[in-house]
Amino acid sequence: EAGVAQSPRYKIIEKRQSVAFWCNPISGHATLYWYQQILGQGPKLLIQFQNNGVVDDSQLPKDRFSAERLKGVDSTLKIQPAKLEDSAVYLCASSPGTQNTGELFFGEGSRLTVL
Amino acid sequence: KNQVEQSPQSLIILEGKNCTLQCNYTVSPFSNLRWYKQDTGRGPVSLTIMTFSENTKSNGRYTATLDADTKQSSLHITASQLSDSASYICEGGGGNKLTFGTGTQLKVEL
Numbered sequence: 001e002a003g004v005a006q007s008p009r010y011k012i013i014e015k016r017q018s019v020a021f022w023c024n025p026i027s028g029h030a031t032l033y034w035y036q037q038i039l040g041q042g043p044k045l046l047i048q049f050q051n052n053g054v055v056d057d058s059q060l061p062k063d064r065f066s067a068e069r070l071k072g073v074d075s076t077l078k079i080q081p082a083k084l085e086d087s088a089v090y091l092c093a094s095s096p097g098t099q100n101t102g103e104l105f106f107g108e109g110s111r112l113t114v115l
Numbered sequence: 116k117n118q119v120e121q122s123p124q125s126l127i128i129l130e131g132k133n134c135t136l137q138c139n140y141t142v143s144p145f146s147n148l149r150w151y152k153q154d155t156g157r158g159p160v161s162l163t164i165m166t167f168s169e170n171t172k173s174n175g176r177y178t179a180t181l182d183a184d185t186k187q188s189s190l191h192i193t194a195s196q197l198s199d200s201a202s203y204i205c206e207g208g209g210g211n212k213l214t215f216g217t218g219t220q221l222k223v224e225l
Contacts, residue, residue, distance in 0.1 A: 004158075033213075042119070042204055042215030043159070055211055091158055100208045101147055101166075106158030 002026065004107035006092050012113045018080035021110045025073070025094030031055075032069055033104070034077050035091040043091055049075065050098050079112075087114045117142045119207050119216035127222045132195055136219045138188040138205035145209040150179050150190045153202045153218065162190070162203075195223045 005024040013019050025032050031050050035043035046065065048055040052072040060067070064083070069075040079086055089109040095102050119140045128134050140148065147166050151159035163172040163179040165188075171180050176193045192199055202218040 040217065042206075042217045044215070045213065048211070093158075100211060100213055103161050103164060104149070104159075104213075106160070108156075108158050111156075 004092055004094050004105050006090075006107035006110050008110055009108065010111050010113075012115065013082055014115050015084055016081040018078065019082060019112060020079075021077045021090050021092075021112075023075045023077070023092030023107060025075070025092070026096075026105055029094035029096050029105070030072075030098050031095040031100075032075050033091075033093040033095075034067055034075070035093065037089045037091055037109070039088075046077070046090075082112075082114045084114050087112055117207070117212060117214040119205055119214050121203075121205050121216040121219050123219060124217075125220040125222070127224060128195055130195055130197055130223050130225055133191065133193050134195060134221065136190045136192075136203050136205075136221070138190070138216060140186050140188065140205070140207040140214070140216075142186075142207035142209050142212070142214050145183070145186075145207060147208050148179075148181055148188050149206045149208065150177070150188075151204040151206065153204055155201070159204055192221075197223050197225070199223050 034046040037043045046060045047057040047067045049069040067077045091109045093104045093106045122137045150162045153159040165181045167183045178191045181188045204218040205216040
């Protein structure tokens with residue numbers, strides 16, 4: 001079974017530039033999450049999708065971050081314009097269930113460095 | 116506010132020794148607790164999932180315990196190996212919320 005795919009693995013940009021990350025969840029998984037993980041910290045939820053609807057985006061900085069999940073499958077996370085404090089690993093995860101009770105499968109992450 | 120606190124922050128042990136990592140959680144509503152292993156530069160991988168009614172769950176050399184009354188969980192690693200060097204993250208879930216701890220950084224040395 002293929003895992004959660006993310007790209008790019010690494011990205012270096014200057015502040016005020018834009019960046020986009022892509023995630024392809026495990027086939028058939030209803031729930032998709034985007035997390036931000038700053039070095040030395042645990043993952044922080046940015047947005048949770050159930051199929052193609054948003055369940056929770058309360059911690060998404062909506063003035064600069066946006067995300068969409070096309071047709072309930074792939075998802076993209078965009079940052080525009082980037083700030084220095086956005087330097088982090090952006091993790092995508094998917095789960096077969098819809099009630100946060102099942103196993104979460106994480107991708108390898110996209111490491112962003114903002115200079 | 117939901118919180119998950121882990122201790123110790125970091126730990127160094129010799130290969131072959133056992134160790135126990137701690138997790139205290141304040142999560143409401145609470146339905147399950149997960150432990151993850153995160154190797155450097157990789158995404159977290161699930162080790163165990165326990166519902167609030169379970170007391171213990173094993174996965175090979177990893178054994179997790181859960182005390183829902185005291186809101187504490189532990190992860191015990193038996194006969195450690197060099198490949199166990201990683202960050203171990205505790206996560207409490209309930210409703211639509213998942214709350215992650217900051218992890219315990221474990222290093223296993225020869």
